[in-house]
Amino acid sequence: MKRKITLKQIAKELDVSVSTVSKALKDSSEISVDTKEKIKAFAKLYNYKPNNIALSLKNRKTKTIGIIIPEIVHHFFTTVIRGIEHVANEKGYNVIICLSNNSFDKEVLNLEFLANGSTDGFIMSVAKETQQKQDYHHIKEVISQGMPVVMFDRVIDEVICDKVVISDKHGAFEAVQYLIDLQCKKIALISTVDYVSVGKLRTEGYCEALMSNDYPIDESLILKIEDVDHSQEEIEVFLKDKDIDAVFAVNEQFAVNAIKALTKLGKKVPDDVSVIGFTDGVVSKSFIPSLSTVNQHGEDMGAKAAHLLIERLENETEEQSFQTAILDTSLIIRDSVKN
Amino acid sequence: MKRKITLKQIAKELDVSVSTVSKALKDSSEISVDTKEKIKAFAKLYNYKPNNIALSLKNRKTKTIGIIIPEIVHHFFTTVIRGIEHVANEKGYNVIICLSNNSFDKEVLNLEFLANGSTDGFIMSVAKETQQKQDYHHIKEVISQGMPVVMFDRVIDEVICDKVVISDKHGAFEAVQYLIDLQCKKIALISTVDYVSVGKLRTEGYCEALMSNDYPIDESLILKIEDVDHSQEEIEVFLKDKDIDAVFAVNEQFAVNAIKALTKLGKKVPDDVSVIGFTDGVVSKSFIPSLSTVNQHGEDMGAKAAHLLIERLENETEEQSFQTAILDTSLIIRDSVKN
DNA sequence: TTTCAACACGAAAACGTTAGAGTTGGTGTT
DNA sequence: AACACCAACTCTAACGTTTTCGTGTTGAAA
Numbered sequence: 001m002k003r004k005i006t007l008k009q010i011a012k013e014l015d016v017s018v019s020t021v022s023k024a025l026k027d028s029s030e031i032s033v034d035t036k037e038k039i040k041a042f043a044k045l046y047n048y049k050p051n052n053i054a055l056s057l058k059n060r061k062t063k064t065i066g067i068i069i070p071e072i073v074h075h076f077f078t079t080v081i082r083g084i085e086h087v088a089n090e091k092g093y094n095v096i097i098c099l100s101n102n103s104f105d106k107e108v109l110n111l112e113f114l115a116n117g118s119t120d121g122f123i124m125s126v127a128k129e130t131q132q133k134q135d136y137h138h139i140k141e142v143i144s145q146g147m148p149v150v151m152f153d154r155v156i157d158e159v160i161c162d163k164v165v166i167s168d169k170h171g172a173f174e175a176v177q178y179l180i181d182l183q184c185k186k187i188a189l190i191s192t193v194d195y196v197s198v199g200k201l202r203t204e205g206y207c208e209a210l211m212s213n214d215y216p217i218d219e220s221l222i223l224k225i226e227d228v229d230h231s232q233e234e235i236e237v238f239l240k241d242k243d244i245d246a247v248f249a250v251n252e253q254f255a256v257n258a259i260k261a262l263t264k265l266g267k268k269v270p271d272d273v274s275v276i277g278f279t280d281g282v283v284s285k286s287f288i289p290s291l292s293t294v295n296q297h298g299e300d301m302g303a304k305a306a307h308l309l310i311e312r313l314e315n316e317t318e319e320q321s322f323q324t325a326i327l328d329t330s331l332i333i334r335d336s337v338k339n
Numbered sequence: 340m341k342r343k344i345t346l347k348q349i350a351k352e353l354d355v356s357v358s359t360v361s362k363a364l365k366d367s368s369e370i371s372v373d374t375k376e377k378i379k380a381f382a383k384l385y386n387y388k389p390n391n392i393a394l395s396l397k398n399r400k401t402k403t404i405g406i407i408i409p410e411i412v413h414h415f416f417t418t419v420i421r422g423i424e425h426v427a428n429e430k431g432y433n434v435i436i437c438l439s440n441n442s443f444d445k446e447v448l449n450l451e452f453l454a455n456g457s458t459d460g461f462i463m464s465v466a467k468e469t470q471q472k473q474d475y476h477h478i479k480e481v482i483s484q485g486m487p488v489v490m491f492d493r494v495i496d497e498v499i500c501d502k503v504v505i506s507d508k509h510g511a512f513e514a515v516q517y518l519i520d521l522q523c524k525k526i527a528l529i530s531t532v533d534y535v536s537v538g539k540l541r542t543e544g545y546c547e548a549l550m551s552n553d554y555p556i557d558e559s560l561i562l563k564i565e566d567v568d569h570s571q572e573e574i575e576v577f578l579k580d581k582d583i584d585a586v587f588a589v590n591e592q593f594a595v596n597a598i599k600a601l602t603k604l605g606k607k608v609p610d611d612v613s614v615i616g617f618t619d620g621v622v623s624k625s626f627i628p629s630l631s632t633v634n635q636h637g638e639d640m641g642a643k644a645a646h647l648l649i650e651r652l653e654n655e656t657e658e659q660s661f662q663t664a665i666l667d668t669s670l671i672i673r674d675s676v677k678n
Numbered sequence: 679t680t681t682c683a684a685c686a687c688g689a690a691a692a693c694g695t696t697a698g699a700g701t702t703g704g705t706g707t708t
Numbered sequence: 709a710a711c712a713c714c715a716a717c718t719c720t721a722a723c724g725t726t727t728t729c730g731t732g733t734t735g736a737a738a
Contacts, residue, residue: 002485004455006694017718022696032716047480051456053395054694057723062392072420075621078412085411085438089445094452097436099424106428113433116343117392117724141386146341256625263627282414283625286595288602345724356688361726371686393724396693456694 005046014042056117064094065309066114066122070102070154075252075281076298077125080152083302084123091310093120100127108138120313121148123305126156132195148312150305154197155324162308163324164301168198171294171329172205175276176248178331180213182338184246184274188221190235190254192228199224202250202278225254236261246274246337252281255291259336274337289335301327344385353381395456403433404648405453405461409441409493414591414620415637416464419491422641423462430649432459443468447477459652460487462644465495471534487651489644493536494663501647502663503640507537510633510668511544514615515587517670519552521677523585523613527560529574529593531567538563541589541617564593575600585613585676591620594630598675613676628674640666 011018016035024031024039025048031039056062065088069077081097088095096119098110107127114122130136131154139159143149152164179187189206192199203222210217223238225231235257239247247262249255255277259269267273269289277284277293284291304325312320333339350357355374363370363378364387370378395401404427408416420436427434435458437449446466453461469475470493478498482488491503518526528545531538542561549556562577564570574596578586586601588594594616598608606612608628616623616632623630643664651659672678 002483004484007696008694018694019696019719020717022694023717026696030716035716047484049451049455050696051396051694052452053392053401053456054723055696056392057390057396057693057725058695060723072411072424073414073417075412078417081411082438094457095436097434099421112388113391116388117390118433144341145343145386260625260627282620283622286592286622286626288599288627346726347724357724358689358726359687362687365726369686374686389726390724393693394726396695396723397725397727399693 004051005043005048006051007048010039010042010046010048014039061120061313062118063092064096064119065306065313066110066119066124067095067097068100068107068110068114068122068124069097070100070125070127072097072099076153076279076296079298080125080302080305083299083304084306085302086299087303087306087310091306093306093310100130102128104129104133104135111138111142115142115145115147121150121309123150123152123302123309125151125153128154128196131156131197148309150309150312152301152305156197160322162305162312162322164305164308164327165324166296166301166327166329168201168329169205169208171278171296171331172202172248172250173209174205174329174331175278175292175294176206176209177213178333179246179248179274179276179337180209180215182246182274185215186218186221186242186244187215187246187248188223188239188242188244190223190225190238190247190249190258192250193224193226199250206248228253232257232260236264239265244273247276249275249277252277252279252283252291252293255293255336256283256287259287259289259291270336270338276331276337280332284332284334287336292334292336293332294329295332296329297327343390344387345390346387349378349381349385349387353378400459400652401457402431403435403458404645404652405449405458405463406434406436407439407446407449407453407461407463408436409439409464409466411436411438415492415618415635418637419464419641419644422638422643423645424641425638426642426645426649430645432645432649439466439469441467443472443474450477450481454481454484454486460489460648462489462491462641462648464490464492467493467535470495470536487648489648489651491640491644495536499661501644501651501661503644503647503666504663505635505640505666505668507540507668508544508547510617510635510670511541511587511589512548513544513668513670514617514631514633515545515548516552517672518585518587518613518615518676519548519554521585521613524554525557525560525581525583526554526585526587527562527578527581527583529562529564529577529586529588529597531589532563532565538589545587567592571596571599575603578604583612586615588614588616591616591618591622591630591632594632594675595622595626598626598628598630609675609677615670615676619671623671623673626675631673631675632671633668634671635668636666 007018007021011021021039024036085095100107136156136159150162155163191203194200207217239261247258249258255275259275262269262273269275277291280293280295284293346357346360350360360378363375424434439446475495475498489501494502530542533539546556578600586597588597594614598614601608601612608614616630619632619634623632
């Protein structure tokens, strides 16, 4: 099988040294114009392109950044990737994506792979299982070995690195406040279990909004879902016979399932019950009624993370302190709330 | 800044040669048990892990496969990625994902990057712009240089390599046949412009189904959309005052938009008009009425592509001929067709 | 005591590239 | 004629590994 041509082969063919070829192709003034032209022509003919791996080894940098996310079939993460990718390419970096599938072990493997020379640094959102185990030694390890890491969305407080988060709490607060302003009196919350950091924060925002309006916090109006795959059933049971006039859900799926459940129970959205979700995905726009959501601006998040990482990569000398960028959310009001 | 420890540093610290360290860590019988233990302990302490880049250079293989897709914020592609990733990891390969954003130039850059040593081979779905330009020299180039390439979904007939496609035509045929069996008489088609290969094939399936049932092909019932971003408006105009009882759409978005347009026009889905889409995405399941679709089995597709590629990578000696795997679709009937 | 295998390790080359430090051979100056 | 200088190269080391081929030291058999 044919292989890509190398400097050595060109050198041999043209009976010059490897360094002459290398320099000629870089248009060095050390080489005569004649030779340069000859070499360039030959290289072009055989479509010579320097081998990335060799360059990476020599330069001790790969110009590649890694991304570790829990799941790819997920609109939010893909928008983040798009944001990262955009900025990275602009700055001459390429992108490797690894999936943890929310598994701790896989995350460890990914981390090892990315840290062993394949990338200059990476951007990650930790796996659910990792958050549950609260075992972050693998992340701390690579950081201590000098790998720049940026965390986004699901971040770990006790790991010291750059971070990008949205103001989950504030986003939730605003959504609930909006419902309160609509004169909703009984606002249910559909959230995740507390070890998922964002679920916890959004729950806090919900509670704070209630409290600051002197609403009571009624635990019977709060549902925390563990098993995402069977959320539909859980939500149906939860909403049955509940006297509520609004639902705030911490993600898109829960919001959609809530609307379906409400419809099944004979309640009209938004006339009887207003619903606001979190995360603006494809479904939100298409759904009927279209879903009001707290928009997370995934692409901005990715872009910010990429900027932070590249900034650190390119200024390795100056030891800047780590920062946590907090991005604003915005409330998108569509048809699932009354007006 | 600290750097990862290398064999050389370990060797220096323990006052042995680099080769001894290397051998000791591989548990070679050439090295005495004492020395091995000492070296292993030291390596473990400093968390030595071999540098991937150096290994890749030495072995002339990276154990990495590349993926080039037009767009990541797209449910179908993410399912394909998941399928690829799953198989790849199982076989000890990692995955690099590059996005072409449907741009020809970006695709060329991605290809160059992946072909210059970064990966052992790759899997791609070509950009829309590339299909439009019909310029495939970049793909042929890398193939001629010995890079194994597998194409999926949007494949190019004139490029010779392994391919994985679904039976687009047959999938469309089945969907339309289903509508015909429901006694639908006037079936509209909402497709893309013809240079998108899948759009063309699905259109052919639609036509064949009609013909084989002796239905006339009425051009006025066929809409080919160029500008996906404004499909909603186009579809509304198209469906206005059309006397139809079914719609077959070549993707999920068009199907959803068709239902919305029909609803706006006062027609009920599925009572007045049945709708079937293509591609089973998140929206299909959530939508009300839930969408009947031709399921593309993206994950299977990715898995198949990965198998083909790895097969070729690991049997480089035997020159097998190229194959095109054709995967079946399956019709998922939900609430958007009458029963 | 010589010889020889076994043992434990080291040196060097190779993967493909680049950059700085040599090495030619020729020209120009005094 | 001696020297310096310059153009146009080549050599070498380095990035981090692995692996083949030495090589020096032991201990034992002859």
